[in-house]
Amino acid sequence: MSFNNLDTLYRQVIMDHYKNPRNKGVLEDDSLTVNMNNPTCGDRIQLTFKLEDGKVADAKFEGEGCSISMSSASMMTQAIKGKTVEDALKMSTIFSDMMLGKDYDESLDLGDIEALQGVSQFPARIKCATLAWKAMEKGMKEE
Numbered sequence: 001m002s003f004n005n006l007d008t009l010y011r012q013v014i015m016d017h018y019k020n021p022r023n024k025g026v027l028e029d030d031s032l033t034v035n036m037n038n039p040t041c042g043d044r045i046q047l048t049f050k051l052e053d054g055k056v057a058d059a060k061f062e063g064e065g066c067s068i069s070m071s072s073a074s075m076m077t078q079a080i081k082g083k084t085v086e087d088a089l090k091m092s093t094i095f096s097d098m099m100l101g102k103d104y105d106e107s108l109d110l111g112d113i114e115a116l117q118g119v120s121q122f123p124a125r126i127k128c129a130t131l132a133w134k135a136m137e138k139g140m141k142e143e
């Protein structure tokens with residue numbers, strides 16, 4: 001089965017984020033910077049984000065990678081903006097559970113992220129989808 005077998009609507013959402021990425025760029029000043037590679041392919045992401053009063057005030061990403069990794073980064077930055085650090089980390093756990101095909105906590109609105117659910121059927125692509133989330137977790141935990 002290939003990526004093209006993903007549900008059409010979900011695929012459209014993924015391709016929209018890939019072609020029109022939200023929050024693409026680099027934050028300057030007091031932002032946190034995290035660089036991470038996907039070891040299986042060498043693709044990379046740079047995530048910059050700014051925390052204020054325990055919340056994600058802003059987040060941007062740069063990088064090179066496949067449609068799944070870049071759309072996931074776009075969705076992730078969109079989802080965590082304005083969230084508390086605790087909720088951003090909770091979303092990361094939810095996303096990880098989703099990728100592993102487990103039941104996941106539905107108490108937070110996941111928005112477009114749900115479009116990536118189908119990636120759980122393609123084990124080789126799960127690291128693509130989780131790359132941006134792992135970078136975010138790393139940054140939060142180092143803060």
Ligand code: FES
Pocket residue numbers: 038041042043065066067068069127128131
């Ligand atoms: Fe490299 Fe997806 S193939 S991140």
